[in-house]
Amino acid sequence: MEPQSPNLKTTPSLTLGRFHISEDYGFLLPSPLMPLLSCQFLTGYREQRLAHLTLSFITIGYVWQEGETQPKEVLPRNLALPFVEVSRSVGLPPILTHSDLVLANWTARDPGRPLEIRNLDIIFSLPGGESLRGFILVIVLVENAAVPGIKALVQAVNAILQPSPESLLQALQRLRLSIQDIKGVLGQMHDYADPDVFYAVIRIFLSGWKDNPAMPAGLIYEGVSNEPLRYSGGSTAQSTVLQAFDEFLGIHHSEESADFLHKMRDYMPPSHKAFIEEIHSAPSLRDHILSSGNGQLLAAYNQCVEALVALRSYHIAMVTKYLITAAARAKGRRPSQLPGPPWALEERGTGGTVVLRFLKSVRDKTLEAILHQSG
Numbered sequence: 001m002e003p004q005s006p007n008l009k010t011t012p013s014l015t016l017g018r019f020h021i022s023e024d025y026g027f028l029l030p031s032p033l034m035p036l037l038s039c040q041f042l043t044g045y046r047e048q049r050l051a052h053l054t055l056s057f058i059t060i061g062y063v064w065q066e067g068e069t070q071p072k073e074v075l076p077r078n079l080a081l082p083f084v085e086v087s088r089s090v091g092l093p094p095i096l097t098h099s100d101l102v103l104a105n106w107t108a109r110d111p112g113r114p115l116e117i118r119n120l121d122i123i124f125s126l127p128g129g130e131s132l133r134g135f136i137l138v139i140v141l142v143e144n145a146a147v148p149g150i151k152a153l154v155q156a157v158n159a160i161l162q163p164s165p166e167s168l169l170q171a172l173q174r175l176r177l178s179i180q181d182i183k184g185v186l187g188q189m190h191d192y193a194d195p196d197v198f199y200a201v202i203r204i205f206l207s208g209w210k211d212n213p214a215m216p217a218g219l220i221y222e223g224v225s226n227e228p229l230r231y232s233g234g235s236t237a238q239s240t241v242l243q244a245f246d247e248f249l250g251i252h253h254s255e256e257s258a259d260f261l262h263k264m265r266d267y268m269p270p271s272h273k274a275f276i277e278e279i280h281s282a283p284s285l286r287d288h289i290l291s292s293g294n295g296q297l298l299a300a301y302n303q304c305v306e307a308l309v310a311l312r313s314y315h316i317a318m319v320t321k322y323l324i325t326a327a328a329r330a331k332g333r334r335p336s337q338l339p340g341p342p343w344a345l346e347e348r349g350t351g352g353t354v355v356l357r358f359l360k361s362v363r364d365k366t367l368e369a370i371l372h373q374s375g
Contacts (some may be wrong), residue, residue, distance in 0.1 A: 077223035098238035109246035134192025149178030172300035199326035208233030
């Protein structure tokens with residue numbers, strides 16, 4: 001027998017296991033149900049927020065996959081348990097919130113270029129195609145337009161404490177410009193989100209299971225609670241921006257509106273809610289301006305309030321277009337590729353409010369904040 005050549009490779013014996021082929025099931029994946037996810041390997045706040053984003057999109061898609069007429073009543077334990085676990089870690093409810101849909105759901109295609117809609121994309125999507133992408137990204141840009149305004153709040157609070165009338169005046173001017181920029185950016189919604197698609201397709205996926213006739217009992221989170229839990233859907237009221245502006249400007253809303261807005265703070269990241277509370281506990285801007293007798297400060301304050309009134313009036317017009325007018329069109333539309341008109345939230349916002357009544361009340365109370373020079 002000739003000796004084996006040293007260059008000849010030794011071929012391992014052929015086994016199914018080497019190729020992930022089961023002895024019992026062949027090419028079938030044995031027990032393919034998703035294993036119970038654990039949050040113990042998440043490192044830090046950013047990963048926890050990303051996990052909440054991921055699980056919230058899976059949950060909202062699962063619950064509303066058959067539309068509002070056949071929502072799921074039970075969230076399976078292999079989704080419910082990790083979702084509730086990570087929600088407790090980040091201090092958010094186990095549902096899709098504004099902080100998921102918008103604040104954590106964007107990426108820049110080229111980080112070196114400015115934040116504009118052509119340079120942005122969403123991370124997770126739902127039915128709605130380009131209109132959903134546009135809807136989310138315009139709100140991302142709205143949040144970005146608010147950055148100078150948020151910085152102005154900090155500058156203004158510190159200027160009151162110092163005190164520095166010049167710095168306070170500059171901060172109020174910056175806040176007014178930021179509010180006006182927000183209104184301008186919000187106008188891009190008309191270019192990037194189709195009202196009919198928003199109303200008939202997207203809106204249901206932004207809905208929750210509280211104050212929603214389609215799910216009056218709520219949702220059972222299997223393995224968490226035997227009783228249904230009820231959470232509001234995503235809403236712009238869950239954005240910290242305007243609530244922080246209201247607190248700073250000392251705007252007081254009606255009891256009903258204020259109650260809803262305060263409840264929406266529980267849907268914000270806890271640190272963002274704490275920022276609003278810090279602004280609330282700061283010295284009163286209105287009292288400071290009135291006691292100072294400074295006409296420039298009073299005029300600059302009123303310009304901020306007027307800009308906020310204009311923004312809220314513009315928002316009302318937009319909601320009318322995307323909700324009320326779209327609803328009327330949906331009822332008269334012949335069967336097409338779009339689903340029929342939804343009934344459960346016909347006059348309500350996705351957060352559960354009777355939307356136009358709420359928005360008009362908030363706008364009108366903002367207008368009442370205008371200051372008048374005493375004497």
